[in-house]
Amino acid sequence: MKVLVVDDSGPIRKIMGKMLRRMGFEVLEACHGKEALVQLEKHPDIELLTVDWNMPEMNGIELLEAMKTKRGSEPKPTIVMVSTENEKSKIVRAMSKGANEYIMKPFTEEILTEKLTFLGMGGSKNDKR
Amino acid sequence: MISKEILTYFFSILYQESGLVLDESKKYLIETRLEPIAAQEGFESINALGRALIQKRSPILRQKVVDAMTTNETYFFRDQRPFTIMKEEVFPALIKAKEKSKQIHIWCAASSTGQEPYSLAMMVKEMGPKLAGWSVQIQATDISEDVLKKARLGIYSQHEVQRGLSTPYLLRYFTQKGLTWQLKPVIRDMVRFRRLNLLSNLSSVGDVDVVFCRNILIYFDSKTKQNVIARISDLITPEGVLFLGGSEALMGIKSSLTRIGTAQGSYYKKSTPNKGNTEKTVPELKRRGVCQT
Numbered sequence A: 001m002k003v004l005v006v007d008d009s010g011p012i013r014k015i016m017g018k019m020l021r022r023m024g025f026e027v028l029e030a031c032h033g034k035e036a037l038v039q040l041e042k043h044p045d046i047e048l049l050t051v052d053w054n055m056p057e058m059n060g061i062e063l064l065e066a067m068k069t070k071r072g073s074e075p076k077p078t079i080v081m082v083s084t085e086n087e088k089s090k091i092v093r094a095m096s097k098g099a100n101e102y103i104m105k106p107f108t109e110e111i112l113t114e115k116l117t118f119l120g121m122g123g124s125k126n127d128k129r
Numbered sequence B: 001m002i003s004k005e006i007l008t009y010f011f012s013i014l015y016q017e018s019g020l021v022l023d024e025s026k027k028y029l030i031e032t033r034l035e036p037i038a039a040q041e042g043f044e045s046i047n048a049l050g051r052a053l054i055q056k057r058s059p060i061l062r063q064k065v066v067d068a069m070t071t072n073e074t075y076f077f078r079d080q081r082p083f084t085i086m087k088e089e090v091f092p093a094l095i096k097a098k099e100k101s102k103q104i105h106i107w108c109a110a111s112s113t114g115q116e117p118y119s120l121a122m123m124v125k126e127m128g129p130k131l132a133g134w135s136v137q138i139q140a141t142d143i144s145e146d147v148l149k150k151a152r153l154g155i156y157s158q159h160e161v162q163r164g165l166s167t168p169y170l171l172r173y174f175t176q177k178g179l180t181w182q183l184k185p186v187i188r189d190m191v192r193f194r195r196l197n198l199l200s201n202l203s204s205v206g207d208v209d210v211v212f213c214r215n216i217l218i219y220f221d222s223k224t225k226q227n228v229i230a231r232i233s234d235l236i237t238p239e240g241v242l243f244l245g246g247s248e249a250l251m252g253i254k255s256s257l258t259r260i261g262t263a264q265g266s267y268y269k270k271s272t273p274n275k276g277n278t279e280k281t282v283p284e285l286k287r288r289g290v291c292q293t
């Protein structure tokens, strides 16, 4: 399953990539919204995006907006917002723009795994009893 | 460094008070947990704290020490599976079985800081119309006053509200307070918290349809486990169920409960007279005045 990690921070992309690979995902990266849109064109089989909020060129919310038109009423690909923005109003906003889950930074691998499980995207290595 | 004698003494009061069994491998844990208490209470070391407890009876200090040594680890919708089983199997069955009384009693027997009973409360709230006209009572008990205090407040850190909780639930049921999040009164008011030691008399709990006794049996020795399970199962109604933690089972323990395996994991049910275990079940049900045969 392909996941696109959208974040302007190299270290964050690296950590996220590591966690997601451990869960069995094939990981692609983008530094901002515009790059993400290009990647989405190239890889229509991307099933999951993790999206940072504050990024140059095109931020996370703008990316959500750009994707909203494309996604229409289809909730695919699944989008998880991952951001230091931790105000309730901001979270509400991201969810209303089409995010399926929201993770506040800092977070742990356990949190990421659990949230992906809610979305039915636990990955193959995640069948814990 | 904590002396062997004092360490043994701490283990023995922990066992006497709560039934929890620790061994030398947990020495570091005892040290990190008890150091702050020793300091707070004005003792120069953990050894001094131990000696003071040996010399004079101080129930309050003893309780503090026991509290500090117990593991309170918990999170919302822990393991998910028990909650899925509750929603998909147990609730529908209880809604049929309790049609007349329209009352369901749930008990979280070692509720720690409240995430477990509150998860059940949110789930009940979500069921909305299916439970319209029903009274669902959720009792939550724990041996530690500290965790109960936190549970009643229903205030959790950013980290805690992300563990196991989905964002729609966070937005619907919590109010943000600075860096923390507090459960709204609609959910808080659904749960009643009080102190109860599982080793003590449990009759104050009353009859219960659902028991969550999760991630506590693993810390008990087999004798204590047997004793606690026997007394808990006495409280479970004929249509009632028991959930244990992910790594816990009633293997080797005598009880009137039968394991039900599902794709989502397992839980325990009161054995019915026609399904196995008749020997123990029939007298048990007769005693409770519910046996029809």
Ligand SMILES: C[S@@+](CC[C@H](N)C(=O)[O-])C[C@H]1O[C@@H](n2cnc3c(N)ncnc32)[C@H](O)[C@@H]1O
Residues within 6 Å of the ligand: B017, B018, B019, B020, B070, B071, B072, B073, B074, B075, B078, B109, B110, B111, B112, B113, B116, B141, B142, B143, B144, B147, B196, B197, B198, B199, B213, B214, B215, B216, B245
């Ligand atoms: C690891 S937590 C489990 C919390 C929750 N049930 C869960 O599974 O997430 C164990 C709890 O058991 C409580 N406990 C320990 N001994 C107890 C006893 N004898 N009676 C009641 N509660 C006890 C501890 O205070 C602690 O909060």
